[in-house]
Amino acid sequence: MANTSIPQYDPAEIEPRWQQKWHDSGLYESNIDERRPKHYALTMLPYPSGDLHIGHWYAMTPSDARARFMRMRGYNVLFPMGFDAFGLPAENAAIKNNIHPKIWTYRNIDNMRRQLKSMGAMFDWRRQAVSADPEYYRWTQWFFNQFYKNGLAYRKMSPVDWCPNCNTTLAREQVWGEDRHCERCGTPVIKKDLEQWFFRTTKYADELLQYPGLDWPERVRTLQTNWIGKSVGAYVTFKTEHGDPIQVFTTRPDTLWGATFMVLAPEHPLVDSLTTPEQRDAVHAYQQQAARQTDVQRESTDKEKTGMFTGGYAINPVNGERIPVWIADYVLMTYGTGAIMAVPAHDERDFAFARKFDLPVRVVIQPEGQPPMDGDSMPEAVPAHGVMVNSGALSGTPADKAYDAIIAYLEKIGAGHAAVNYRLRDWLISRQRYWGAPIPILYCQNCGAVPVPDDQLPVLLPDDVEWKPTGESPLKLHPTWRHTTCPQCGGPAERETDTMDTFMCSSWYHLRYLSPHYDKGPFDPREYDYWMPVDTYTGGIEHANMHLIYTRFFHKACRDLGITEGPEPMIQLRNQGMVLGEDSEKMSKSRGNVVSPDKLVERYGADSVRAYLMFFARWDMGAPWNPTGIDGTARWLRRVWAMVLENASSPNTAGEETIRTLRRKLHQALKSITRDFETFEFNTIISTLMELQNEMFKARSAGAAGTPAWKEAVDIYVRMLAPVAPHMAEELWARLGRPYSVHTQSWPAVDEAAAAQEEITLVLQVNGKVRDRLTVPADISADGAKAAALASDAVQKFLEGKTPRQVIYVPGKLVNVVV
């Protein structure tokens, strides 16, 4: 019955032809349209590393399919694309291949834009933004200026993380893992004392912990919440014997009576004045040794405790007790105040320290229902849950009840107050590299640090630089670039030679897409008012603690400066998983397990690649690449092609039942696919389409082709296919004689009556085991169902003559007979 006259499915011919037509007709140009609801669909922009990776396709094609679905549902959809074009790999490639980073980057952008276009995605290329373009980074610098003028950017000398391979400092978020390695190159970082620029992200720590109205994965919110690391407690001020205050942070002010010593970080500013002459040499030696250690050595948990007595003492404000002050490297200068009160009875670390240096241990919280603890003999610290003991007037009070009273008391005697601390650090944005947006600051001998006036931006990155890695910013080596005049006093000034972290560029790219050539501000306010916020954001979860924190901070900071509006920049977030190599390892050139999308497109066509990437794994999970599975999706698309085009002359001999079944399956599939698009479950969209196609084959064999129901099924099928396989759907739509374009059609409506089940399969169980199945009317009564079940031979057989104790009917599903 196969009609041999239909043309073969030839994606290599179809796909470029439609891409050209879409481009020529401006099909994907999104413009403000107040009559339609807007939908801003954003997918994370790629770094122009050279070639589009299968991972990019995996991230972007389902995002594109969903954007298309939203468009068909009546939304005015914006789905833009651009390039995160500044960054280290360009410089590394420059060094390796002796090619200018700019040439390397823009060449890659050209190639990747071509590859992106082969996906057939609905990107509005007019809105492309490239972060290395002066018309883009002019505004990156402008944002820096606004932050600087409002106290959100500051310069500070401090010990910072330095990647010896990338020759630059890194933000705390960009140092990963137990060995504290560089997020980019994997080299363990070292500490350096440098004067660097920071953004005051900590100012927003508390707000960043709130996710108002955000539909974000729980996973991401948890990662961010843990990263920000809020601790609620109190600052308590002890005094040295000379009367100098030593402030500590504690989450357990109720253990104050158990503080038997204090520990300062070796770098703490009070160490010098506390140290007695007899201890001076030893303390100095310990400080030196601590300074030489790496963070990894210093912060490894299982390390034997080390420390040194300063010879000095402090007075506990609640009981006037005189306690020794030590220094130790387990206390970090970068958290809290760099000093702690040690309560060895109830803190594991303090306990280990006390035992090692033979310091007193005093129990102040007695766990309930246990024999009294003895500080001298206890083998380990005990959790501080229970009743306060050895705590003066508060002895006998449950610890959790005393908490607020103690803070009130500390406030009354002027020795402390409630406080909150965060693990989050301010964002270090200085990079000692060439290929980035220059920090728009000048240093004048008279005026100090002066921002380049907004109307003189951008501070252009010079092309003629030596990009040799020296550990200094390459811009420092430029013969003339750094020398300029101060805009305030006209005297000589030098430019800042560091560039900005590229995460600064990517913190606001979603705003630049709105109007990439706008020159009166970072974005056209009319476009902002219409499109923002981003409705759906898709991308990898690896950015949970980097980009996704930075961009939220950026938005909130800008909101407070009157630049942006609303609490959050991106309302809904969905993360795709990772496509691994066939060997289940991360794809990398060195492992030789990289899958090239170009070759797959050449062999199967973009539509098959798109469909396979949606089908082959749960999108949010990812999976190792399976090279043979794609044959199945390619086969399916060829069958769809044949099914749609072969039907025209087929007979109309189907019975009523066939037609009813066809329509039921069709509308059930439509319902299921609609729901799955809403919930980002792409793999079941494809399998439902495959199932429906099988059902339609059956109906056609039964003579359904040529009926109105068949026509309806084909029409709906092609529409449902459009987001997934946009080229094929467009071609089929045209061949069916329908007007251009399938992508501007509305998403079909479910006919609930058609989808309704008239008959159901009633499952019959005996003691929870399936023994029989009956086809019964869907509206069967409970009594009817139970009677039918008991009448079943199979059920009777397994009842073995016993009387049912209970018969359970689950409407529309099953009957369970219990004996």
Add this chain to the structure above:
RNA sequence: GCCGAAGUGGCGGAACAGGCAGACGCGCACGACUCAAAAUCGUGUUCCGUAAGGAGUGUGGGUUCGAUUCCCACCUUCGGCACCA
């Protein structure tokens, strides 16, 4: 150590209110078409058992008429954090 995610056939996965486990596809086997192969189409494919039947969703318990789904304990893998006071 703490936080989070995940464990289902040979493989990817489905089961969306606690109700038919294994949809859909890959792979494999057999068959049709073919001189032959590819492509295509058809049939079968969780395991044990000739069968009747039994077992079965990481492991062990629990709740329930009924558990992949809920609860408890544990194991494994992956991700994040880690001397954060």
